[in-house]
Amino acid sequence: MKAKDLMVPAQDVLRPDDTLLRAVTLLRTVREGEECVGIKGLAVLDETGKLIGILSVGDFIKTAFPFYMGMMDLGEFSWDGMVETLARKAGDKLVKDIMSSVVITVEENSPLMEVIDHMIKHKVKRLPVLSKEGKVVGMLYERDVFFAVTKAMLKEEGGAI
Amino acid sequence: MSPEAVDPIAINTTFWIATAIFVIAYGLIVSEKIHKTMIAIFGAALVIVLGVLEQREAFHIEEFGIDWNVIFLLISMMVIINIMRPTGVFEYIAIKSAKLGKGEPFKILAIFAVVTAVMSALLDNVTTVLLIAPVTLFIADALDVDPIPYLISNALASNIGGTATLIGDPPNIMIASKAKLEFMDFIYNLTPVIILVMVVYLIAIKFIWGKSLKTKDELKTRVMQMNENEAIKDPVLLKKSLFVLGVVIAGFVMHGALHLEPATIALFGAGLLLLLSGIHNPHHVLSEVEWSTIFFFMGLFIIIGGIVKVGLIEMASNGVLAITQGNMFATSMVVMWFSAFASAFVDNIPYVATMNPLIIDMAQKLWPDLSGLALLHKPELMPVWWSLALGACLGGNGTAIGASANVIVVGMAEKAGHKISFGKFMLYGMPIMILTVAVSTIYVWLRYYVLGI
Numbered sequence: 001m002k003a004k005d006l007m008v009p010a011q012d013v014l015r016p017d018d019t020l021l022r023a024v025t026l027l028r029t030v031r032e033g034e035e036c037v038g039i040k041g042l043a044v045l046d047e048t049g050k051l052i053g054i055l056s057v058g059d060f061i062k063t064a065f066p067f068y069m070g071m072m073d074l075g076e077f078s079w080d081g082m083v084e085t086l087a088r089k090a091g092d093k094l095v096k097d098i099m100s101s102v103v104i105t106v107e108e109n110s111p112l113m114e115v116i117d118h119m120i121k122h123k124v125k126r127l128p129v130l131s132k133e134g135k136v137v138g139m140l141y142e143r144d145v146f147f148a149v150t151k152a153m154l155k156e157e158g159g160a161i
Numbered sequence: 162m163s164p165e166a167v168d169p170i171a172i173n174t175t176f177w178i179a180t181a182i183f184v185i186a187y188g189l190i191v192s193e194k195i196h197k198t199m200i201a202i203f204g205a206a207l208v209i210v211l212g213v214l215e216q217r218e219a220f221h222i223e224e225f226g227i228d229w230n231v232i233f234l235l236i237s238m239m240v241i242i243n244i245m246r247p248t249g250v251f252e253y254i255a256i257k258s259a260k261l262g263k264g265e266p267f268k269i270l271a272i273f274a275v276v277t278a279v280m281s282a283l284l285d286n287v288t289t290v291l292l293i294a295p296v297t298l299f300i301a302d303a304l305d306v307d308p309i310p311y312l313i314s315n316a317l318a319s320n321i322g323g324t325a326t327l328i329g330d331p332p333n334i335m336i337a338s339k340a341k342l343e344f345m346d347f348i349y350n351l352t353p354v355i356i357l358v359m360v361v362y363l364i365a366i367k368f369i370w371g372k373s374l375k376t377k378d379e380l381k382t383r384v385m386q387m388n389e390n391e392a393i394k395d396p397v398l399l400k401k402s403l404f405v406l407g408v409v410i411a412g413f414v415m416h417g418a419l420h421l422e423p424a425t426i427a428l429f430g431a432g433l434l435l436l437l438s439g440i441h442n443p444h445h446v447l448s449e450v451e452w453s454t455i456f457f458f459m460g461l462f463i464i465i466g467g468i469v470k471v472g473l474i475e476m477a478s479n480g481v482l483a484i485t486q487g488n489m490f491a492t493s494m495v496v497m498w499f500s501a502f503a504s505a506f507v508d509n510i511p512y513v514a515t516m517n518p519l520i521i522d523m524a525q526k527l528w529p530d531l532s533g534l535a536l537l538h539k540p541e542l543m544p545v546w547w548s549l550a551l552g553a554c555l556g557g558n559g560t561a562i563g564a565s566a567n568v569i570v571v572g573m574a575e576k577a578g579h580k581i582s583f584g585k586f587m588l589y590g591m592p593i594m595i596l597t598v599a600v601s602t603i604y605v606w607l608r609y610y611v612l613g614i
Contacts, residue, residue, distance in 0.1 A: 067576050068295035077387040
């Protein structure tokens, strides 16, 4: 099985200067339309169409998590409303401020094992799939790889969902 | 005796090689274009490759090579802190301090300054700031106050507190090792003046920030509702850690009587805590040692060893003697103020590493009949060591790049969305530096030159 057999074809993409408010609206509408797949990542492209980052659910959650909380164990001392205050402040930020700019990608003809190899070694749950020309053609999700693996385990026919 | 009477220094190729490596390495370190550790490692390697020092001298000879006392003391203290960190004790101390301030923004600022200073006297400054600053930002968010005064005060107080003891700040560790000074020497000579300096500092910040920090009553309850006891994650490990820390501090206090170096005491503590902690594999604890800092020290010692061997340091000490004419009070004052301004702009670690051999060389010229401890601890020389420590440590407060603690605090402020510019830091740091060095000047003058105690 190849990457292109499992990927979800690319639809909406983001620009680095989009506001988070636009991105979050897009992410949520896309998600509602693709509920069974569970869209969790949007590619960020520059003006030439080159992939420069990826924005995922986790990146949004991190906007409400101040970096200093990661340095010490302070979670249990936080107060009611802390997350909401920080999230409100983060609304004016831009996609480029919070996106993950180191992106691991696969080609559409990459074998499934290469996909799993990247997911495990780089601890990512989603991989943008590129065409030979380097354009983003789709997104691969851990969940779909899970289905491919478990189908084989249950001796069902392989293939995309 | 006059400087002309000493053996002439051979100005040969080796002299120029050692000098060039030293000057270029320091220039690159100051420019911050390349990471200082990489410069130090490569410079040290060049010193040996180009034949300034033999490998044996660089690795094994105290006068020219790596000061293993400093290295093992630093590594061992880092290991102890790395094991203690997950117990939650540092979160406990910080939350408890904030509650002691009853949610009053200035009271919390002052209490954090005192806690930071005390912690910093026992741990190194960078560690202290990394443990206190995150909680500082957290409390500032809780009270909805500007975090900048708290962050700047964290750095300033850690540099002040670190001056108080042998283990508080790397310059003191280096001075103690070279001058063969004991932990209690620092307690008798530096701790009193640092307590005084802290009092002056608290009065100063009352004037600077006393009126501007305000919060609402309902936000104070956020702080008062925090339960510091929840911070303790591993009470068993905490008890073991506190036991070992107690042993280590008692060991430092008595190391002179025990005829053990501070590095031995710290190494014993690190080994004991590793065994007691129940950790199966020490890999994680050891990997968190700041190896980059450790290798910076090692490289630096070798580069300095090179210029000591070729006589550059001796030339510099002749120059200082020519200026001060052997007047020890003048020497103390020049050393203190020059060190303060030098440390405000360049890393005080390479600075002190250079000054130590210079002072020893100067002493050898002034008292050629003495050697060993009789020379290093000559009563006339002692105030010079203390002036070096006070100047180099307190000088770090002068600018945003004067001390590692400042660099960390400025970085954290920027990450939190509150930029502290070089000028803004200096606006607070420089007056505080001048004030605290002035207090130290009066102390050194009164204690060693007027009262003679």
